[in-house]
Amino acid sequence: MKLTPHDETMMLKTPFHSRCEAACEINMWEDWKGYTSAQAYTEVEKEYFAVRNATGVFDISPMMKYRITGPEAGEYLNRLVTRDMRKINVGRVAYAIWCDDDGKVMDDGTVFRLGENDYRLCAYARCLDWLMWTADGFDVDITDETADVAALAVQGPTSCTIFRNMGFEGLENLKPFGMTTFPFKESTVMISRTGFTGDLGYEIWIKPDLAESLWDALFEAGKLYGIQPIGGYALDMLRTEAGFLQAGVDFVPAEEAVRIGRSRSPFELGLGWLVSFDKPIFNGRRALLREKNNGSEYAFVYLDVDGNKPAEHAFIYTDSKASKEVGTVTTAAWCPTAKSNVAFAQVDAKYGKLGQELVAEIYYERELKWTRVMAKCTVVKGPVFDPPRKRQTPAPAF
Amino acid sequence: MEKYDAIVIGAGHNGLTNAAYLAKSGLKVLVVEKNDYIGGAAVSRELYTDWKYSNCSYVCSLLRPEIMRDLQLPRHGLQVVPYGGGVTFMQNGDYYGNHADHERQYREVARHSKRDANAYERYEADVMKQTRLIRPFLMRTPPDPTSLKPKDLKELALLASSFASMGEEGLADTMRFWTMSIGDFLDEYFESDVIKAHLAGSGIIGTALGVYSPGTAYVLLHHYMGDVDGSVGAWGFARGGMGAVSNSLASSFQSFGGTIQRNAEVDQIIVKNGKTSGVALSNGDEIYSDIVVSNLDPKRTFLKIMDEKDLPTDVVRKAKNFKIRGSSGKLNIALDGLPTFNGLPKGSPLCLGEKHFSDSLTRMERAYDDWKNETWSKDPYVDMLIPTQLDPTMAPPGKHMMSVFVQYAPPKIDGREWREEDRDGFAKSVIDQIANYSPDFKDLILHCEVRTPKEIESEVGLTEGNIFMGELTFDQLLFNRPFPGYAQYRGPVKGMYMCGSGTHPGGGVMAAPGANAAREILYDLKRSNTVPEGYADD
Numbered sequence A: 001m002k003l004t005p006h007d008e009t010m011m012l013k014t015p016f017h018s019r020c021e022a023a024c025e026i027n028m029w030e031d032w033k034g035y036t037s038a039q040a041y042t043e044v045e046k047e048y049f050a051v052r053n054a055t056g057v058f059d060i061s062p063m064m065k066y067r068i069t070g071p072e073a074g075e076y077l078n079r080l081v082t083r084d085m086r087k088i089n090v091g092r093v094a095y096a097i098w099c100d101d102d103g104k105v106m107d108d109g110t111v112f113r114l115g116e117n118d119y120r121l122c123a124y125a126r127c128l129d130w131l132m133w134t135a136d137g138f139d140v141d142i143t144d145e146t147a148d149v150a151a152l153a154v155q156g157p158t159s160c161t162i163f164r165n166m167g168f169e170g171l172e173n174l175k176p177f178g179m180t181t182f183p184f185k186e187s188t189v190m191i192s193r194t195g196f197t198g199d200l201g202y203e204i205w206i207k208p209d210l211a212e213s214l215w216d217a218l219f220e221a222g223k224l225y226g227i228q229p230i231g232g233y234a235l236d237m238l239r240t241e242a243g244f245l246q247a248g249v250d251f252v253p254a255e256e257a258v259r260i261g262r263s264r265s266p267f268e269l270g271l272g273w274l275v276s277f278d279k280p281i282f283n284g285r286r287a288l289l290r291e292k293n294n295g296s297e298y299a300f301v302y303l304d305v306d307g308n309k310p311a312e313h314a315f316i317y318t319d320s321k322a323s324k325e326v327g328t329v330t331t332a333a334w335c336p337t338a339k340s341n342v343a344f345a346q347v348d349a350k351y352g353k354l355g356q357e358l359v360a361e362i363y364y365e366r367e368l369k370w371t372r373v374m375a376k377c378t379v380v381k382g383p384v385f386d387p388p389r390k391r392q393t394p395a396p397a398f
Numbered sequence B: 001m002e003k004y005d006a007i008v009i010g011a012g013h014n015g016l017t018n019a020a021y022l023a024k025s026g027l028k029v030l031v032v033e034k035n036d037y038i039g040g041a042a043v044s045r046e047l048y049t050d051w052k053y054s055n056c057s058y059v060c061s062l063l064r065p066e067i068m069r070d071l072q073l074p075r076h077g078l079q080v081v082p083y084g085g086g087v088t089f090m091q092n093g094d095y096y097g098n099h100a101d102h103e104r105q106y107r108e109v110a111r112h113s114k115r116d117a118n119a120y121e122r123y124e125a126d127v128m129k130q131t132r133l134i135r136p137f138l139m140r141t142p143p144d145p146t147s148l149k150p151k152d153l154k155e156l157a158l159l160a161s162s163f164a165s166m167g168e169e170g171l172a173d174t175m176r177f178w179t180m181s182i183g184d185f186l187d188e189y190f191e192s193d194v195i196k197a198h199l200a201g202s203g204i205i206g207t208a209l210g211v212y213s214p215g216t217a218y219v220l221l222h223h224y225m226g227d228v229d230g231s232v233g234a235w236g237f238a239r240g241g242m243g244a245v246s247n248s249l250a251s252s253f254q255s256f257g258g259t260i261q262r263n264a265e266v267d268q269i270i271v272k273n274g275k276t277s278g279v280a281l282s283n284g285d286e287i288y289s290d291i292v293v294s295n296l297d298p299k300r301t302f303l304k305i306m307d308e309k310d311l312p313t314d315v316v317r318k319a320k321n322f323k324i325r326g327s328s329g330k331l332n333i334a335l336d337g338l339p340t341f342n343g344l345p346k347g348s349p350l351c352l353g354e355k356h357f358s359d360s361l362t363r364m365e366r367a368y369d370d371w372k373n374e375t376w377s378k379d380p381y382v383d384m385l386i387p388t389q390l391d392p393t394m395a396p397p398g399k400h401m402m403s404v405f406v407q408y409a410p411p412k413i414d415g416r417e418w419r420e421e422d423r424d425g426f427a428k429s430v431i432d433q434i435a436n437y438s439p440d441f442k443d444l445i446l447h448c449e450v451r452t453p454k455e456i457e458s459e460v461g462l463t464e465g466n467i468f469m470g471e472l473t474f475d476q477l478l479f480n481r482p483f484p485g486y487a488q489y490r491g492p493v494k495g496m497y498m499c500g501s502g503t504h505p506g507g508g509v510m511a512a513p514g515a516n517a518a519r520e521i522l523y524d525l526k527r528s529n530t531v532p533e534g535y536a537d538d
Helices: A017-023 A044-053 A073-080 A128-134 A159-165 A208-221 A232-242 A285-294 B013-024 B065-070 B102-112 B114-137 B150-164 B167-179 B182-187 B193-204 B216-224 B243-255 B298-304 B313-321 B361-372 B420-435 B453-460 B512-524
Strands: A028-032 A035-040 A055-059 A064-069 A093-099 A105-115 A118-123 A141-144 A150-155 A179-184 A187-192 A201-206 A227-229 A298-305 A315-317 A325-335 A340-348 A357-366 A369-380 B006-009 B029-032 B045-048 B051-053 B080-083 B087-089 B095-097 B235-238 B259-261 B266-272 B275-281 B286-289 B292-294 B328-335 B381-385 B400-407 B445-451 B496-498
Touching (some): A017 A035, A017 A208, A017 A227, A044 A227, A044 A232, A044 B080, A055 A208, A055 A232, A064 A073, A064 A128, A073 A118, A073 A128, A128 A141, A150 A159, A150 A208, A159 A208, A179 A208, A187 A208, A201 A208, A208 A227, A232 A325, A232 A340, A298 A357, A325 A357, A340 A357, B006 B275, B006 B286, B013 B243, B013 B292, B013 B512, B029 B286, B051 B400, B087 B193, B095 B102, B095 B193, B102 B114, B102 B193, B114 B150, B114 B167, B114 B193, B114 B216, B150 B167, B167 B216, B182 B193, B182 B216, B182 B361, B193 B216, B193 B361, B235 B243, B243 B259, B275 B292, B298 B313, B328 B420, B328 B453, B381 B420, B400 B420, B420 B445, B445 B453, B496 B512
Parallel strands (some): B006 B292
Antiparallel strands (some): A028 A035, A064 A118, A064 A141, A093 A105, A105 A118, A150 A201, A187 A201, A298 A340, A315 A325, A315 A357, A325 A340, B045 B051, B080 B235, B266 B275, B275 B286, B328 B400, B328 B445, B381 B400
16 A cells, blocks of 8 residues: 555555446445455345355455464464464464554464464454563564455354355365465465354455455355345344354453453453463463463353344343343444344453353333333343355365 | 054144143153154154255244243254245236335335324324234133133133223224224225235235135234344245254154154044043054143144044034135245246345235235135235345355245135145246246246145145144134133143134244144142243233
């Protein structure tokens, strides 16, 4: 991306923009880190079901991407994130979180090991400054390559078949969190079996100048397999059903938090499994060890909410008389495939155990009348949507 | 011989739902099914290699979300994918397209009548008022209006207060709505023939009545009172065909320890000393249980697998008089490609929905005249869908499965049984009807299954091939379904129950009758209830 003085551009365009714009029949756009990103193309419900029944395509180009190279790249990343990166081989992807020195989560993202000393880190929040600070003393090179790599998430039960139909034979053997490359035009594409929908799905990465021809080839190959572009609204339903947290929604990235006590530790986000104390040193280790021994203040929970009213922004109480408020809901939705009314909530740690019964105070409006429901809810082991095809290798045909 | 706590006759969706709730309560439950496959009228059958046919019921909206969630049907493989759209093709080459998007639909109706486009909003609100009245009662047992039991009085009071909440004018509208014809009802809103014809189909589907027969307005409501994920009136496909509904119910039932026995046709419900003690199969085996639940229609239940001597005379009489008339048939077709339809671009999203070829109420009424004359309609009303446009699992890529529901087909032709040449004639009238609007349709046909009421009766077991297990007319609804005095799922013999679509709230792949019956059985057994309450509407 070339930065020029007196730039009058309000919104940037992704390398797929010409195709997205043509497909976006209802002109619903949002701003994703300065890029024009579709909220919905035709109908949110239709787009959601494209992913659960066939294939949906989401333009993830605006996602922050950092390239980390150099002889100490691996060592550096192992210091940065909480999980043990030494176990991640070349050609594998790791979901990871990184913390500040207080052990509070700065962001979550994926780390791709492209080569021996070559990694790509994808994140929600901008973090070049933090990456540079933490790189002090390491022999690494870090660059922001957000604008240099175009990417699509291609998700759903027919996604593998569509790629094979494009000539990417053998993709069915790619395991979850694996990546591989295929020739495309005069260049190559990288495909990883990753995504934010909890379904069988892939992300495909390419040079921006080939983005449009990739889109065209993909949609041609998917014609008979129900391929459709999807926007941010559908993606939000999908990730909720799949139990994925969203930075900025389900937690405040530690460095953005202004008020004391608003950031959360991995344990408080249900991400304790990503913390590896086997490693002698990583950012936040000391604080996290302390928390592990002394207990956390909050717990992140999946709630199964009675009835069919989404518990959006609900307060959580111990009983229906609202005697004691113990938390709030961060994400809530009726899940159309799981047929379940789920909520993600932050609650006081002692109310976060599996099977704990709580009450959500839900307000909803119909024809200008507001109604309050005190809905019973239970802490469940999420996520509510977890199909076998997500894990199966070889990937099933549909 | 093993003894069960309960035996359910018929592995259709209501039988399986009933059995699942009994098994969930800890009872040892057996479902016996006459066919070598389960599902009754909710099946996906491979009748042509690599094609799955929803060869009976074909779309999903009424299936209660409370049950789907409670029995964890998604985890057992059920996914309902909503579709929008819908088209009625016209004889003049034009069409009416029923867009899912409100404003596009407004413009499309306006193309036929500007006034109707606006009237549609009033129509939608009025129909919604009626669905809101009936929906809370789907997951409830109808009260006995002659009973003084506290339970009945409470339910009756609830029913009365719901009706009263409609207001004086609303109550009058409701009484009219429940008794009037769909034709008269639509005439009160619309002037355009094609709009009326497009909407009227829901009033006659599965019903041996015409668009101007009283009682058909309610049948429309029956097709509007379901929902997909809270969108009332929306319809969807079960991914993999309607068999996914039955298979997921069966899997859920089995997860509670239940057993299903196929190829087990019940010859007789055994009654001793005024109580049931089990069933006798047609192969001579007897299986014992103090609870026997029939998922068969009332006629089959009382007149075929029960001995009249075991029954009170009033039940025998009511069963004989029960209205369960055959009115429809079905073609299930494997297609070599997606057909082209006149006036529409190939693959138009409108074609994701149902397609009709009757563009006026007059033509629909004439189709009914043929039924009265004991022959199939020469200009048939067709409710046609191609689920493979959305569902990648039912046919090879680029190939399609077409489900064609046809009205009218009488139970008998000129008073005699259907013959092969009748079936061919019936199929021809349907294929010609479609081909009139689709030039390449005939050339794309790879295989076609034709089902007249005769096949539906003999294969599925629905008397006269009536898809609702009894007409959905006011005389056979609520506390009159299947008959007065027997609407609470209990049969006339101790230990014998009914759980099929012949009971409240009636037909369609709803699963509510099966669930409601389970609640009553558990009540009689003094066990705690395992059946969820219905979701309250807003």
